[in-house]
Amino acid sequence: MEAFLNWEYMPLIPPLLTLLLVIITRKVGISLGAGIITSAFVIANGRFGEFFTLIIDSFLAIFIEDGGLNTWNAYILIFLTLLGIMTAFMNMSGGARAFTNWALTKVKSRRGAGLVTGLLGIIVFIDDYFSALIVGQVAKPITDKYNISRAKLAYLVDTTASPVAVMAPVSSWGAGIMGLTAPLLIGAGMTHISPFQSFMYMVPMNFYVIAAVVMMFIVIIFKFDIGPMRKQEDLAINEGVLRDKVPEFAEQDEDLPVHEGSGASALIVPIVALALTVIVAMYITGAMEGGDWSVFTVMENTLITHALLIGGIVGLVLTLVYYFKHTKNDNDFSGRHILLGIKTGFLAMFPAMLVLTFAWMIGGLISELGTGELLGTMVENSSLSVALLPAVIFIVACIMAMATGTSWGSFGILIPVAGEIIISLGETELLLPTVAAVLAGAVFGDHCSPISDSTILSSTGSGSDHIVHVMTQLPYSVISALIALAGFVILGLTTSVMYGLLGVLGGLLIVFVIVKFIYRPVAKQNA
Known part of the structure; x- marks a missing residue:
């Protein structure tokens, strides 16, 4: 059995099994559990004692690191809890309802609701976690009013979280990418280009992000609903928002009393304070860690989870201030509603926290399996045409990140591998x-x-069933990826960014023509 378990490509099996089970069963908990068990079994080479130790250690590693608290994971879980409780009390204080009523005086259509959500996601580019959670929370009342499905909301949120953050130099992503690129520039003898300049040069080359964001606006403006998304939109438009078949959370929300006569400030002030606090805390923690107050040093060293936790505390305090202010003279509210709000907020976020915990466990085990390194080695050892290398690397990065659930893990493995291949070939x-x-x-x-944790948080922030979100988003992402692939083929063959962009724009033009002249939107949609 050990000979079989040591088979060269065995590290690919657990993540692929997990993805296959997700598609077949649509049960993310069961699928992740199977992936965790399979990964641990492969690592342990079938030895049951070591297998159980690996399962326990992978769980403990979520909370304990180097003998101390793993603040990254712990603070994210705490922040999710704070956000859930904030949402419950903003609902009870009447702030959410008042904000919806105010927003509806500005937003007059489904298209307008979608555009506001998409633009808000682009504006909130500082961090993907922050964007995924906050944009969904703010936009949800507006999109619900116009019967935009939670799956569509999650798609809009997810498309403007990681994809936009990776394009922004002044973000937690931008600084990290510059740090990974800097050694390659030195190794290639390209010292005349700074890491910041190299990042800016790569922005127009990120063909997937360009295609995905433009695709999102095509979806919004022309109501381009295909595959599983069409079914969700049809249900939402003709039967009302179903909260993606998670009725227990709808019932919990409806059990909460709502104070009449509040203002939109009961929602706006806590959310804005949370956002500003996070930005300030990111800057302060980055400066303290990096010893320098320059923007890029700050972004490279910022402690985003610390900033989120501080922002969450400030947001919750202000939410409670407004809650007590508006309900103190309301006889429908009593002390038990405080406990009810805390319980409801926690329960609303608990499924997401459970899935996130499983995702972290399988991510750690897949890393120990060496799945990413195996894919990188396969690229390094292949005899590929240099001109096709960008396209092939793009495909490998797609597979690696989908299998491992982390773009950052793929960055850390593939950027050095791809860079060294190019440098060794002299094709700088x-x-x-x-x-x-x-x-x-x-x-x-x-x-x-x-x-992926950012995908999980996008569905959480939007109140969408996670697997429904993944399956409804997939067709748009695949189309965007195919367009991007064509761009990378052209870029590799011509070494011209302009020609590569023209290829991407050509692909998007084909989509536009199909949508404009052939596609028929879901019936009963209002503009």
């Missing part, structure tokens, strides 16, 4: 295009993976 003009292909492919894989 393809260095930045190839690194850009890694970024684009990794974001696609992360965007579509059911075990």
